[in-house]
Amino acid sequence: MRSPSARDFRIASIPNRVTVVMEGTEEKVGGWLREVEDNVRQVFLDFCFQAIRRVFPHLTAEEYEWLEMMVEQQVQSFLEVYWVAEPYEPSASFRTVRERAERRLGALKNEKHYIPVSQFGLVCSVCKEREALRLAEIKETDHYGEIKRKTLHLWKRRAEKFQGAGGEEDDRRSGRIKDNEFLCGICLGKRVARDYFSALFGASVLSFPSVLEIGAGDYYAVLMMDGDNMGKWFSGERKEEYSQTSQKLARFAKEIVPRIVEEQCRGKLVYAGGDDVLAFLPTETVLKAAEELRLAFGDERKGLGHGATASFGVVIAHKKSPLHLVLNAVRALEKKAKQYSNDKTGQRKDALALALHTRSGEISEAVLPWMIGGEKVSQLLDQWINLLKTSLSPNFIFHFASAFAPLLHERHCPKWENGDMLATELRRLLKRSVKEGSHLSAQEIAHHTQVLLSLHEAVRSGYDFLYLLKILTFFKRSEGNGQ
Structure with missing residues (x-):
């Protein structure tokens, strides 16, 4: 398997789901898959651990050990890795074997195993889900002021390059970590990802622009796309057909999507993984981008071909809106587009869900099919x-x-x-x-x-x-x- 190119990395087209044919006994195959899972978890842990070392370069060995213990608990609870192995004889139908493996994987994912993590400190400023990193133990008798003081004890010790500029300058543009931000281990890793990948690939990695730079006005758009009924496109009798479909999706994600989003519509692509797309766009080009992506996905040369459809969520939000809330909104909206149905026309899915989140907090939302009366x-x-x-x-x-x-x-x-x-x-x-x-x-x-x-x-x-x-x-x- 080739290493990802800088272009692959830039558009985040590396898949998080793979299907492989492996030769070996059940015990050997299971061992290989467990090894893959362990490697995935260890790489993600190392990714978060390096962020601690970069942001807090002057801690003691005991302090690093404390933080790494916190991060490891957060990663083990956060990262979900699932795999199944299904026997496959050369004479068997690849479609039957794959569908059986798919059902087993779905059942496994439905029976989620939650790893409990006790949390007593301040919540992460970004994800609002996990505890912000700290060095001191939080006692049950500690009041809010004491908890914040203990948290600040760590975050005041971050390296100079991660500190805000101070003064009257717009703090949205200054510093990698603001003075009032307290991050969990995972969000800290994401914040330092640019440094990590620059060192890993031996080249400068382009930084992602602020939403303030997306478009000229006070609003910007977030677009999310997901292919409809993808199971039927992976239902070929032969594994060669499965590979051909994967290759079509890879070309769509790596070549067609960046061309539409970034070259034609002046947007910024966050990721394109086959039939999944997430992008930030100016409000004046988002409808064009959605239309071009939908048409390309159903095109024989650019996408999967005739009959392929996709559903879209598009949220238009003020640039001062919390980004995590906007992302949650567009994910929910894309699901609503997937659920679209019209009993009179018989249309299902293949929809565009639009929402406007104004600065005042008002939300307007509508779901429409891609085709109306031809x-x-x-x-x-x-x-x-x-x-x-x-x-x-x-x-x-x-x-x-x-x-x-x-x-x-x-x-x-x-x-x-x-x-x-x-x-x-x-x-x-x-x-x-x-x-x-x-x-x-x-x-x-x-x-x-x-x-x-x-x-x-x-x-x-x-x-x-x-x-x-x-x-x-x-x-x-x-x-x-x-x-």
Whole structure:
């Protein structure tokens, strides 16, 4: 197996899941797999241990031993490694053997073994899940001030390069670890990852930009993609077919995704692992990126081929929003896109879930299928964004929401059932909301009304429809560069 190239490393395309055919007795194969698991855990431990040495270079041997013990407990509880071995005879169907192994692996992952870790100190400033590293033992009688003092005792001793600049400078841009940050062992390892990999590969590793540098406005977008029904694409009778599918996904992740995200849409790719993609993008290009990724994934030359679909979560958030909350939101949104279904059209999955998280804390969310009436939903949304920018006052959406929101009830009336009434009011409001100096013909108004009715039919509820209109208004404001 070849070592990953610098390009592979930059786009994080190294898989976390492998399927291999191994020759040997059950005992030998089991031993090899246990050795692989041990190596994975040890490499991750070393990754976290080196961060301790870099950030705190002047501790005693006893202090290093204390911190490494804390980190080891956190890593053992955090890192989950699962494997199964299934007998495979040359005459057997590869598909049958693989599916049997897949079911066993799924059952194993469902029976999670939690390693309890006692935690008494301050929580990590980043993940909010694990305890921040400290040197002193926390007693049951310690009050908050005493716990913080004991934690500060360690973090004040970090190396100069990891300290903030101080003064009135924007602390979001200064220092690798801010004065008010206390990290767990895993988050500390991530914070120092650049130094670790630069030393490991003998070359400078490009730093990831701050979200402040993504796009020109106060908002940015996080996109998450996941292929639909991937099991059927790995259901070939021969292992050669399995390898061909893996090669297609590898090419998509390593060549097509970076080209779309970074070259065409001015975004920053976090990872691309086959059918999984996570990227940060300017708000004005995120819809284009999602559309291009979806089309490429179903393309014979660029992706898996005809019939391959993918679901997307897209969160637009203020640049001051806590990043871990935005990432949690986009993960949840991508799952909602996966759960999309429409009984009237029979559509399942293959959806785009959009959410806008404003600075004030308001959240607007809508889930749409990629295709509506034979047209791409991204193009329908672009039509409306352009309409709001050129010919239509956003007051249209305000007046519509004021009139129709009171008619909704989450349980008894999730949607407006009287289509004729809805169409009539939409046409009336469209006519009244045309900007001075602009003109929309009766045919154009009829077309835009039909587009809105199609969007209403496709979303899960009337509230989703109202939220979608709010999101479109946001895009209209100089493509998200406004306040």
